[in-house]
């Protein structure tokens with residue numbers, strides 16, 4: 001069935017816009033027989049932009065992200081990356097995990113290079129790349145430490161560096177800052193934005209924090225509670241050229257946060 | 270989070286002299302103290318004496334020294350080590366392989382699980398006389414006794430360790446396109462290593478029990494012979510010297526396994542401990 005079905009699907013690539021590196025078409029997911037996590041999701045992720053999936057806990061954000069990553073099979077629908085249907089994980093996507101998912105027995109250097117180790121890059125090359133990204137995320141000097149010797153924020157920097165090191169076009173980040181304290185979180189958000197402005201990645205970012213979503217995103221997708229549906233798509237019109245502190249005081253920023261809050265509030269009753 | 274940070278700081282000043290006592294590391298001093306205390310209590314209990322059949326620590330050590338010098342100990346270990354080493358190596362190798370297989374594959378699990386659960390639940394000491402019907406009274410019977418005690422512990426621990434290997438790390442390996450083989454060797458096995466090795470240590474200790482039981486219950490050879498012979502002629506220091514030497518030998522083996530684990534599988538445990 002695979003080859004027969006794949007051919008027309010591949011032909012359909014002409015329909016996908018070149019500007020959207022990832023497209024999600026009609027994705028539904030049911031766990032077991034009765035847990036309906038996602039319902040007919042259609043989404044496009046523009047190349048080089050940061051899209052946030054925002055919604056209450058349990059609405060299916062992680063499920064959607066893992067389907068895009070190829071780690072979970074959808075019950076219905078298809079995901080396209082570069083116009084090709086997703087059948088599993090691929091080199092053009094890299095995942096940053098909510099719980100960091102670092103190897104406790106490996107040093108920072110090996111953890112950051114682990115993606116390259118799995119794709120059989122020679123040791124010298126992967127260590128060079130790993131060192132470069134360890135520097136980029138601000139962990140220089142910690143190469144030989146083990147994860148248990150790092151704070152939560154530093155561990156997630158390792159997770160981010162590992163995802164950057166495989167040089168994927170799309171970064172999938174599942175609540176990367178949820179296990180990080182507030183101060184570290186702000187600094188991390190700023191560093192992430194800076195890093196992304198240099199690296200030109202497409203990012204799909206999951207969060208349940210409205211402020212975080214508005215602060216980091218070009219596009220925000222609001223999901224409704226289970227079964228997750230797209231409630232609204234918002235493009236905050238905030239210039240990225242102003243300083244982080246100015247963004248947080250910016251009127252558009254504050255209005256957008258307020259608008260989303262009013263919108264989501266009705267789900268809380 | 271804050272505990273992780275503070276442990277980093279504690280780790281940072283570890284190379285300093287803070288944790289040293291009499292020029293030895295803190296933990297080593299406490300370990301030595303604990304050993305000295307046990308031997309001290311033994312000496313006192315032997316002198317009271319709590320029983321005519323309970324020699325002092327000093328007498329036991331003297332007997333141990335004589336028995337080592339006149340070659341009796343060496344000869345006994347030569348006898349005992351044959352079934353012990355064979356049984357422990359067979360249990361270790363096959364036990365880990367079968368346990369890993371059970372952890373990775375349900376069909377394999379259903380095939381092997383009942384045998385080892387029954388073996389673990391049964392009073393093996395009571396079964397040892399039965400072994401003699403099947404395997405006679407020679408080396409094979411004793412090796413089988415060692416395996417019956419050691420293997421179930423090793424197999425079941427390994428199986429549980431592999432089955433419970435971190436799902437989040439497995440998903441991470443898949444997301445970075447790890448193959449199933451890479452997933453097994455680079456993630457599942459190191460992740461399971463601490464519990465596999467805990468099982469190996471318990472298994473080796475059980476193997477020692479197995480070999481001594483066999484030497485006491487099947488035919489008296491090696492250390493079992495030393496123990497029962499000296500008991501029968503009421504030479505208690507010699508009897509206890511034999512028992513003491515097994516305990517020390519078993520502890521050394523268990524410690525060796527711990528070093529192998531840290532050295533080859535979990536280097537992060539070396540630091541800060």
Ligand SMILES: Nc1ncnc2c1ncn2[C@@H]1O[C@H](COP(=O)(O)OP(=O)(O)O)[C@@H](O)[C@H]1O
Pocket residue numbers: 031032035037055056057058059060061062063064226
């Ligand atoms: N493996 C699973 N089996 C059954 N139900 C699941 C599983 N994973 C998630 N769910 C359910 O699906 C819903 C969506 O989960 P998830 O995608 O993790 O939500 P979110 O990330 O938005 O908090 C939740 O109600 C959750 O309980």
Ligand SMILES: [Mg+2]
Pocket residue numbers: 061062063175
């Ligand atoms: Mg989630």
